[in-house]
Amino acid sequence: DQQVKQNSPSLSVQEGRISILNCDYTNSMFDYFLWYKKYPAEGPTFLISISSIKDKNEDGRFTVFLNKSAKHLSLHIVPSQPGDSAVYFCAASAPNTGNQFYFGTGTSLTVIP
C-alpha cells in the first residue's frame, strides 16, 4: 500500500524554465514532508522540507507547496539548471508511525540545456 505517490516517473524541462514535481499522499496523519534529490550511485540528498502547519516553504530556487485538503505537495524549481537533473523523491512522516519516512517512487527530472 503506497502511502506516498509520485505519478510522473519522468519529466523533461528546458533550462531556465520552471520544473514542477508533484506528490500525493493518502495518510492524513502525515505532518512533515521532505524532498530528496538523488544522483546515480549516490544516496538521496536532502533538499527541502515543510511542516503541515505551513503551506509554503522557499529556499533559493526551490519552493515546496503543501495543500493539505488535497493531500498534495509540489516542488517548484525556478529557474531549472542542467545540474538539477536527478531523481527526486518525496517523503513524509507522521507522529503515529514512529520515525520512519515513507517515500514515493521518484520522478526523474531532465533539464535540457
Next chain:
Amino acid sequence: GAGVSQSPRYKVAKRGQDVALRCDPISGHVSLFWYQQALGQGPEFLTYFQNEAQLDKSGLPSDRFFAERPEGSVSTLKIQRTQQEDSAVYLCASSLDRGTETQYFGPGTRLLVL
C-alpha cells in the same frame, strides 16, 4: 565532518550466503535508519535505532534480516541465507535526534544475489 558512510559499496553474494552491511553514521547523530530500495522504487523502511536501542524493526521483511548498533554508533545489517529477492540497494540514514529530524543518507550498498 564526514557524512554517512557505508561499506561495502557493492556486494555480490551467492544465494544462501550470509552478508553483513556496515553503516557509519554522522558523528553525534542519535538516530539511525536502514532502508531497502528496489530497482525503480523509493526507499522502504527496514528498522530504526535510537542510540543502541532498536526501537522499530517493523520493516524487516523476514527473520533472515537482523540489525544491530551495539555501541550506539556504527550499525550492521546482516542478511542470512540470502535470496534473489534480497537484491536491492540498502541505504543507511542518520539524524541528529528523534522525531521528524531530517535524515541524512549514505551512498548505499548495492547487493546482488545470484
